[in-house]
Amino acid sequence: MSYLKKEMPSVFGKENKKKQLISKLGHIFAKIQLEHHISPGDFPDCTKMQEQLMVHDFTKFPSLKPKMMESLDDMMTYEIAKLMPLVRQEELGMPEQMVHGGAFDGTSNGPFIEGIGDGVYELTDEDEWVVTKDKPKYDEIFYNLSPTDGKINGVKAKNWMITTKLPNSVLGKIWKLSDVDKDGMLDDEEFALASHLIEVKLDGHGLPNELPGYLVPPSKRRQVGSAE
Numbered sequence: 267m268s269y270l271k272k273e274m275p276s277v278f279g280k281e282n283k284k285k286q287l288i289s290k291l292g293h294i295f296a297k298i299q300l301e302h303h304i305s306p307g308d309f310p311d312c313t314k315m316q317e318q319l320m321v322h323d324f325t326k327f328p329s330l331k332p333k334m335m336e337s338l339d340d341m342m343t344y345e346i347a348k349l350m351p352l353v354r355q356e357e358l359g360m361p362e363q364m365v366h367g368g369a370f371d372g373t374s375n376g377p378f379i380e381g382i383g384d385g386v387y388e389l390t391d392e393d394e395w396v397v398t399k400d401k402p403k404y405d406e407i408f409y410n411l412s413p414t415d416g417k418i419n420g421v422k423a424k425n426w427m428i429t430t431k432l433p434n435s436v437l438g439k440i441w442k443l444s445d446v447d448k449d450g451m452l453d454d455e456e457f458a459l460a461s462h463l464i465e466v467k468l469d470g471h472g473l474p475n476e477l478p479g480y481l482v483p484p485s486k487r488r489q490v491g492s493a494e
Contacts, residue, residue, distance in 0.1 A: 268330035269298060270319075284324055288316050303425055307433035346420075346450065395484050397455075397462045404458035417451040423460070430464050436473070440464060443477050446486045455483035 270287055274280060287294065292312050299306055397404075411422045420441075427437045444452060444460035452460060459481060467473060479487075 267327040269294060270324045271327040271329060274324045280325070284319075287324070288319050291316050291319070303428055305428040305434050305437065306431045307436070394480075395482075396480050397458050397483075400462065400465075401455075401458045404461040405454055407461065408454050408457045413454075417449075417453050418457065419451050423452055423457070427460070427464070430468065432464065432467060436467060437464075439473055440467070443473065443481075446477065446483060453485075455485055459483055 273283065273287055275283055295306075295309050295312060298304065299309070407426070408418070411418050411426060413422075423441070424437075427440070428434070430437070432440075440460055440463045443463060444456045446456055446459070462481070463473060
């Protein structure tokens, strides 16, 4: 909305400019996606949006506030990451709860096998991790992102994840499932897990509410099991 307002003339030719902007809405979406690193899946349907814009006065749209956007991005990238270990500690202090929804309700959820969550902490380091066979290709992407101390932060992960064109709501759930140790960063195993879940979602399958045992990275199994 801010972009459309900014492109409008101050005095003459407003109606013609409005029609031009509406006709080029698809190109405008693409430009904003690149400029602000927004997933295409978070944009509305272009045709429906064009129809709705016809009855609006672009000059009355609100202006973008860059400083507010910077503060929001900083909070999502750094401040939330700092809170994650505290959230994890609080969760560990809560009584065990039953998991409901998705694969745990007895409904088909793609590769997330019914009932597998019941044995999530019974796996050992020797049990096969289903992500292992594809990990080499995920590792290549991971190390091309220049990890620091073996991990990538939220900014690098987000910039890569949005290229999948999945909605941010879905990517957020994938991030939550993949950040197994809740430190706000991804190591190579967690990144491989995130990549696997993205492919699962792109193949049309659902995501579990909690991570099934056979998807828990080997290096995290003892840690998670002992916490439980």
